Amino acid sequence: METQRLSGKIISQKIKTAVHDSVLTLPSKPGLAVVTVGDDPASKVYVKNKEEACREVGIVWKQVSLSDKVTEEELFSVVTRLNLDPEIHGILVQVPFPPNLSYLESAIVDAIDPKKDVDAFHPFNVGKFLSCKGAACDTLLLPPTPYGIIRLLEEYSIPISGKHVVILGRSNLVGKPLSLLMLARDATVTICHTKTHDVKEIAKQADILIVAIGKPHSVDATFIKEGAVVVDVGINWSEAGVVGDVDETSVGGIASALTPVPGGVGRMTIAILLENVLKAYHMQMNSS
Numbered sequence: 228m229e230t231q232r233l234s235g236k237i238i239s240q241k242i243k244t245a246v247h248d249s250v251l252t253l254p255s256k257p258g259l260a261v262v263t264v265g266d267d268p269a270s271k272v273y274v275k276n277k278e279e280a281c282r283e284v285g286i287v288w289k290q291v292s293l294s295d296k297v298t299e300e301e302l303f304s305v306v307t308r309l310n311l312d313p314e315i316h317g318i319l320v321q322v323p324f325p326p327n328l329s330y331l332e333s334a335i336v337d338a339i340d341p342k343k344d345v346d347a348f349h350p351f352n353v354g355k356f357l358s359c360k361g362a363a364c365d366t367l368l369l370p371p372t373p374y375g376i377i378r379l380l381e382e383y384s385i386p387i388s389g390k391h392v393v394i395l396g397r398s399n400l401v402g403k404p405l406s407l408l409m410l411a412r413d414a415t416v417t418i419c420h421t422k423t424h425d426v427k428e429i430a431k432q433a434d435i436l437i438v439a440i441g442k443p444h445s446v447d448a449t450f451i452k453e454g455a456v457v458v459d460v461g462i463n464w465s466e467a468g469v470v471g472d473v474d475e476t477s478v479g480g481i482a483s484a485l486t487p488v489p490g491g492v493g494r495m496t497i498a499i500l501l502e503n504v505l506k507a508y509h510m511q512m513n514s515s
């Protein structure tokens with residue numbers, strides 16, 4: 228079987244072009260503020276990629292870089308200032324925080340104005356997409372990586388309704404929110420995690436297998452049913468460069484479609500983030 232590559236590079240470019248075209252028609256520029264805490268090397272790369280993408284589409288970029296010595300008070304006051312800044316329409320607080328401040332992660336997310344929460348991490352936005360159904364979900368701020376996966380599948384006309392979607396990984400960033408978005412599109416969803424028995428047997432039942440476990444090349448052909456669609460969410464840094472969670476060589480010829488790493492889901496995350504800034508801009512303009 229020939230394995231189709233689902234190109235996040237091509238589809239994200241299409242989305243970015245649409246965002247750029249929309250930005251040109253606006254009376255003012257949308258702005259995104261990214262707050263970083265500490266010096267995580269992977270976060271630096273993600274943030275640099277987001278900055279480049281904003282520049283490409285005409286979104287104003289503001290970065291607030293805080294050291295891991297920042298006080299709780301300073302951190303909250305940065306978010307409060309950004310909430311009140313009329314030139315900032317989206318706020319993203321990069322995670323993970325350094326270990327000494329990780330206890331603050333969820334309180335900081337709660338402090339972001341939900342209308343500016345372009346990560347869709349805030350409980351208000353999570354509640355919104357928890358209860359939405361079908362196309363009505365598309366008007367909400369949706370979490371960039373999970374929604375990016377859905378959009379990538381839809382662009383390639385891969386059906387979701389009625390399919391068995393197996394997600395390996397239950398993170399707040401990917402596994403849990405993706406399960407909700409898949410349910411809203413009428414998939415049957417199974418989530419596997421570190422305590423799941425017989426992961427391989429469950430994975431082999433998937434029509435669509437989503438791999439988000441953060442272990443390089445840990446999923447091979449033995450996890451996959453012939454003809455399954457495989458989405459690789461892994462971004463693992465190795466000496467050979469960035470590699471995914473899926474062993475591409477092994478699943479090639481067995482999967483019907485596969486997202487490459489790099490050039491797959493990561494690109495989609497950034498494109499949806501840009502779309503969210505635009506959505507957030509319109510929400511704020513309409514409510515002022």
Ligand code: GUN
Binds near residue numbers: 273319321346372496
């Ligand atoms: N760290 C890794 N990916 C993300 C993301 O999409 N948003 C935030 N805030 N932090 C991240």
